[in-house]
Amino acid sequence: MGQVTSLFARKVVGVAGGAIDANAVLASVGVDAGGAWDPKHMLDEDDFYSMIELMADKMDVTSLPLIVGKAMRPDEYGALGLAWKSAPNLLGSFSRVARYWRLWTSFTQYELQETDGGILFVEHREGIRRLGIRISIEADLASGVSLSRQVSPRPFSPIEVTFKHAAPKTTEHHEEYFGCPVHFGADKDAMLLSYQSLSDPNILGDEGITKFLISHLDYELAQIDDAPALQTQTKSEIALALSEGPPKMADIAYKLGLSVRSFHRRLAEHGLSFQTLTEETRREIATAMLRDERYSLSEVAFLTGYSEQSAFNRAFKRWMGMTPASYRKSLG
The missing domain is CATH 1.10.10.60 (Homeodomain-like)
Structure with missing residues (x-):
């Protein structure tokens, strides 16, 4: 088991509104709701899942991962978020996540796979598919779509989205959000992305900023290599x-x-x-x-x-x- 940045927990709790006691839920994982947002403040993986499950006792969480994804903003996630935004195109953005994912989490790995129909952005995560894991994985892919829509010069949607776990009680909101077919009970957690959407220049791409951020990210990654x-x-x-x-x-x-x-x-x-x-x-x-x-x-x-x-x-x-x-x- 590993750790995940506390920013994910803050975001999940933040979008729930008055349905939960935000202070109490964050306190359950040792996060001060009034404290500074620090991407380097890490949480235990199981604590993060348990927090989501605690929320599920108080509210319907079927659409929660989609709401979380829509609320994501690159600027909130430190150098890696800024590197996403300043990449030359979406292929560069997703490539940065695939390389530097350890700065966000130690239990989820991301990978890009070329196929005839496009490029798969695959999320690898081990563990029994408890509710907390299912919601977290759905939120991850929903976040990838949201962040893509914020930097893409044209409307963005994947070709297809797949999840390994069983479908929730309703999936209409998932297909409406992703804008494509969404399949549950599949063999991988992934999004199929078109070559065209990945090659269009990002509206905020900046080569100079990118070089600076990559150097910074390489340094941060080296710090955790041992x-x-x-x-x-x-x-x-x-x-x-x-x-x-x-x-x-x-x-x-x-x-x-x-x-x-x-x-x-x-x-x-x-x-x-x-x-x-x-x-x-x-x-x-x-x-x-x-x-x-x-x-x-x-x-x-x-x-x-x-x-x-x-x-x-x-x-x-x-x-x-x-x-x-x-x-x-x-x-x-």
């Missing part, structure tokens, strides 16, 4: 310590040969937190062990650092949207 090594080493030490209970940050820092202060600083530089990595490690170990029937639920709880089965059950339901027993049963 994050996987630090993340892997930290999670490995956490995993070894879990059977004795939740590990302390000072103990893991010592194992890595770092002071607590240096360890905290290095994690923060990469948008990571010790608490988040501990939760991720517990979740990954738990889901892996639940695939093996040789481990009882109580053993899984113990080996992931929980002294009580009930505490493990609550944590697992928060992570996966279901109990450990239900998850094991869903695996067949």
